[in-house]
Amino acid sequence: MNLTDILYEKTNGTAKITMNRPKSLNAFRGETVQELIRCFRDAWDDNEIGVVVLTGAGDRAFCVGGDIKQRESGGYGGNGGLTGGMGLEMETLHYVIRNIPKPVIAAVNGYAVGGGHVLQVLCDLTIASDRAILGQKGPSVGSYDAGFGSAYLARIVGEKKAREIWYLCLQYSAEEALQMGLINKVVPHEQLQEEVDKWCELILQKSPTALKMLKASFNADSANIEGISQLxxxxxxxxxxxxxxxxxxxxxxxxxPVDFSRFRK
Structure with a gap:
């Protein structure tokens, strides 16, 4: 598989997908999203794979969302996916993360903000480094995710907290994220990969059909958000x-400093 923005490896039943743009804090562009989709689909089709890990390259960031420096009027250029025009196939990426019939673990090694934070929200499980910082950014840079990134987030942390996360665009430590139920576990930074490997081993010991059906059951409760996401x-x-x-x-x-004041008139 010819990849430029992603590192992809499969070892002993685990597929590891690494967003590999560390100089941009693993911000994604059109090619990044397309390659993520290809890797998730490959893991989906490989019967030897029982669990997928999503992470970011380097020690600074998991992913900070779309690369704003590449954003132009109308979007990021390239293929816009189902809705067209935006240049990022985010709907398709969100779909494959949610619906791949295998557990997906987000290994959050640093900043997970904006669209990058939405990716960890969509993963089945999240293990974070104690250096991780999480939060949303959209309204402060003229963007938003009014689909899974907000509606599903509210199911995880509750409506009041989800509104705080989006309206204020604050950043939260890994411990704060753990307390609000946003992630599953916090470990010392240098132990992140070791802990992720342990969870993968535990998952690989379980019935793949049972896990597949459990994931489908969990997803069914929030499946209506997919329609909201398209809108x-x-x-x-x-x-x-x-x-x-x-x-x-x-x-x-x-x-x-951003100035949105004239848009309130």
């Missing part, structure tokens, strides 16, 4: 063309 990404592709969204993007690129 959300459709609206986001249009919102990206607005002056309001561009103010968020331009302020970030120009390293200046």
């Amino acid at each position: 959300a990404f459709g609206s986001l592709s249009m919102f990206y063309k607005s002056e309001e969204a561009l103010e968020g993007k331009n302020a970030f690129v120009e390293k200046r």
Whole structure:
């Protein structure tokens, strides 16, 4: 498999997918998302694989979401997926993470913010380094995820906390995330891979059919969010063309304070 933005390896029943853009804190572009989809689909089709691990390269970040420096008016360019126009096939990526009939573990080794945080939310389980920082960023840079990134998040941490996460765009330590039920476990940074390997071994000892059906059952309860997600990404592709969204993007690129005040008039 020819990959540029992703490292992909399969060992003893485990598929490890690593977002490999450390200089950009593993921010994703169109190619990154497409390669993630390809790797998850490969793991889906490989009957020897019983568990998937998603992580980021380096010691600083899991993923900080879309690479805003590559965001233009209307999106990120390239193939927009089901809704078109946005340049990132996020709907498809979210679908394969949720529906691959095998547990997916997020190994959060650093910053997991914005769209990167949504990815760890979608994973079945999350183990985080004690250096990890989690949170959303969208409303501060003219973006949002009004699908799984918000509605499913509310099922995990409760509506009040989910609204706080999105409305305030604060960042939370791994311990704070653990306390709110956002992640499963925190370990010392240098022990992250060891702990992930232990969880993979425990999962691989279980009946694959039982795990498949359990995942389908868990997903069924929140399956209606998929329709909401399609509407959300459709609206986001249009919102990206607005002056309001561009103010968020331009302020970030120009390293200046964002000013949304004129859009309240």
